[in-house]
Amino acid sequence: MLSRRNFLTAAVGVAAAGGLAACAKEDDSSSGSDSSSGGGGKKITLGFAQVGSESGWRTANTKSVKEAAKDAGYTLKFSDAQQKQENQISAIRSYIAQKVNVIAFSPVVVTGWDAVLKEAKTAKIPVILTDRSIETSDDSLYVSFIGSDFIDEGRRAAKMLEKVLEKAGHKGAVKIAQLEGTTGAAPAIERAKGFKEIMDAEHKDDWKVVVSQTGDFTRAGGKQVMAAFLQSNPDINVLYAHNDDMALGAIQSIEAAGKKPGKDILIVSVDGVKDGFVAMSEGKINGIVECNPLLGPQLMELVKKVNDGETVERRIKTKEGDFLQEQAKEALPTRKY
Numbered sequence: 001m002l003s004r005r006n007f008l009t010a011a012v013g014v015a016a017a018g019g020l021a022a023c024a025k026e027d028d029s030s031s032g033s034d035s036s037s038g039g040g041g042k043k044i045t046l047g048f049a050q051v052g053s054e055s056g057w058r059t060a061n062t063k064s065v066k067e068a069a070k071d072a073g074y075t076l077k078f079s080d081a082q083q084k085q086e087n088q089i090s091a092i093r094s095y096i097a098q099k100v101n102v103i104a105f106s107p108v109v110v111t112g113w114d115a116v117l118k119e120a121k122t123a124k125i126p127v128i129l130t131d132r133s134i135e136t137s138d139d140s141l142y143v144s145f146i147g148s149d150f151i152d153e154g155r156r157a158a159k160m161l162e163k164v165l166e167k168a169g170h171k172g173a174v175k176i177a178q179l180e181g182t183t184g185a186a187p188a189i190e191r192a193k194g195f196k197e198i199m200d201a202e203h204k205d206d207w208k209v210v211v212s213q214t215g216d217f218t219r220a221g222g223k224q225v226m227a228a229f230l231q232s233n234p235d236i237n238v239l240y241a242h243n244d245d246m247a248l249g250a251i252q253s254i255e256a257a258g259k260k261p262g263k264d265i266l267i268v269s270v271d272g273v274k275d276g277f278v279a280m281s282e283g284k285i286n287g288i289v290e291c292n293p294l295l296g297p298q299l300m301e302l303v304k305k306v307n308d309g310e311t312v313e314r315r316i317k318t319k320e321g322d323f324l325q326e327q328a329k330e331a332l333p334t335r336k337y
């Protein structure tokens, strides 16, 4: 097995060739491309395979990556996988063929990456995971993972629900509808897991997830699935949505059913995008667990270190906060995404 040091040193070896090849193939038409000129010295080419554009969070994340790559003077090859793993695999293969210096990607789902990552390793191109993790039996297939702790976000959502219920003076059974993220994606698996952990440990008798289904992290998905939830379980009194976009879609269905979001159905979600804060300031969402999408600047620093053959931290966690309605109005003007 190649040690990380050797792997990175070898990666530096292909940097010059990769940079030239990338310049010669600047029109990356199948995946879309951005380029930026470096401030002298050897220009780094980064291949970034994005999940898609499913949510406000993702839009902010893409913007952050593109702006930070530009500021760093890297050539960025960017692709949008439209939430399909096969598209991301093709994009990564194309980055390998183009001999980029570093590959970064935010995996749509957790499994099924070993084969393509082995190809990157054989080509001596280091891989950084951003935002979402993977399951692999070979940890040498990526050098670092930068992003949030989704299990902790699930725990924080449950703790936030405790406060929301108390504030609402809620008495009696807590009947929870859960809108899950994309099936098989790290944030969907882990946000459910963290929430359940607290629920099972501290609220076994009074809380129950009565219905749970994926809304694929989209507004349309949240709207559609919530409408079905309300049909099958009209007595739901809490919604836990794995992201703001699904909560926002669900609000439309709750209102269409003649109920008041934030009152008849208490809502806790994850992300903290501007539209989520607007809904919270209007009293329609009761609490939001923040998940920071602005990973670009940290990622570019990491890319530089990896490209220079420096040892990097295996896991870099992002810092984030929790917000209840009383903080929403105050925080809204300064929200960056």
Ligand code: AHR
Residues within 6 Å of the ligand: 054, 055, 056, 057, 058, 131, 132, 187, 217, 242, 243, 244, 245, 270, 271, 291
């Ligand atoms: O992986 C992060 C999650 O993906 C965000 O919470 C969600 O909005 C996005 O689509």
